[in-house]
Amino acid sequence: MVVIRTAIPNKGRLADDAAALLRAIGLRVPSASDRKLLVNSGKGRYEVLFASPWDIPRYVAGGAADVGITGLDIVEETGNHVKRLLPLNFGACRLTLAAPEDSPLRAVDDVPDGASVATSFPNLVRSYFRRRGKEVRVVEVRGAAEVTPNVGAADLIADLVETGSTLRMNHLRAIDVVLESRAVLIAGADALGSKGQEIREFASAIGSVVEAESRRYLMANVPTAKLEEVRAFLPGISGPTIMNLIGRDDMVAMHVVVTEDAVNGIISLLKEAGATGILVMPIERMVV
Numbered sequence: 001m002v003v004i005r006t007a008i009p010n011k012g013r014l015a016d017d018a019a020a021l022l023r024a025i026g027l028r029v030p031s032a033s034d035r036k037l038l039v040n041s042g043k044g045r046y047e048v049l050f051a052s053p054w055d056i057p058r059y060v061a062g063g064a065a066d067v068g069i070t071g072l073d074i075v076e077e078t079g080n081h082v083k084r085l086l087p088l089n090f091g092a093c094r095l096t097l098a099a100p101e102d103s104p105l106r107a108v109d110d111v112p113d114g115a116s117v118a119t120s121f122p123n124l125v126r127s128y129f130r131r132r133g134k135e136v137r138v139v140e141v142r143g144a145a146e147v148t149p150n151v152g153a154a155d156l157i158a159d160l161v162e163t164g165s166t167l168r169m170n171h172l173r174a175i176d177v178v179l180e181s182r183a184v185l186i187a188g189a190d191a192l193g194s195k196g197q198e199i200r201e202f203a204s205a206i207g208s209v210v211e212a213e214s215r216r217y218l219m220a221n222v223p224t225a226k227l228e229e230v231r232a233f234l235p236g237i238s239g240p241t242i243m244n245l246i247g248r249d250d251m252v253a254m255h256v257v258v259t260e261d262a263v264n265g266i267i268s269l270l271k272e273a274g275a276t277g278i279l280v281m282p283i284e285r286m287v288v
């Protein structure tokens with residue numbers, strides 16, 4: 001039997017979502033705090049390796065794991081040779097270049113040669129400035145870069161930002177985005193060769209969960225006379241499904257898949273059109 005070993009973060013921001021994603025495709029994943037770092041998690045077909053998110057690209061490139069979940073920022077920074085199979089819908093953040101609020105720097109063009117930039121992403125930051133023909137001094141830090149301009153350890157920072165509140169708290173202003181990041185599913189070239197079919201199956205299962213997460217299954221009884229009007233605001237994967245209601249010709253049952261953020265608007269429109277029995281349900285998986 002082919003065993004797929006998946007590396008996921010053992011702690012930090014991506015750990016819980018990565019474990020939840022594997023659970024959603026049926027793997028038994030203990031909580032990372034159980035301290036066992038390599039677990040068998042699905043009738044012998046899967047193993048889960050808990051690792052530092054920074055080590056995951058190297059493990060996957062070298063074959064210690066077949067696939068892995070980590071941040072795109074880390075994949076790009078470490079530069080290991082891995083294939084990106086799928087962007088995932090968590091861990092969204094931006095590697096952001098920021099300067100003190102009271103500095104005259106408002107855009108990357110204002111950054112003078114010789115300026116120092118504190119970051120945990122020295123490779124990405126160097127190539128970002130190289131592409132713009134600028135020579136900066138990269139000050140490599142392991143975290144908490146935001147404090148460095150305030151204590152005179154660097155002129156600017158490049159750090160991961162989600163909402164920008166940490167920047168504001170430290171009196172910093174974002175001046176550019178070096179990289180848009182989110183969690184990604186990666187695979188190693190060797191594994192794709194020898195276990196290609198199993199890895200594609202695994203990625204497709206993950207993909208179906210990711211697709212389903214942002215959608216809802218909506219059902220409603222709609223007046224037959226309003227069907228055309230209702231169809232106009234309902235996309236559906238291939239249009240809504242319409243079914244007869246036994247003993248009624250003034251109403252039909254309608255089923256449709258809609259995006260989560262459209263649900264509230266659609267419910268209002270359906271009510272206006274006289275729909276009744278409106279139900280909204282989660283979808284476990286969606287294969288498109």
Ligand code: AMP
Binds near residue numbers: 013053
């Ligand atoms: P951490 O657990 O803080 O070491 O971060 C691990 C990964 O989580 C990062 O490399 C990013 O891919 C991702 N991440 C998502 N949002 C943020 C954020 N606001 N700050 C830092 N990392 C984030």
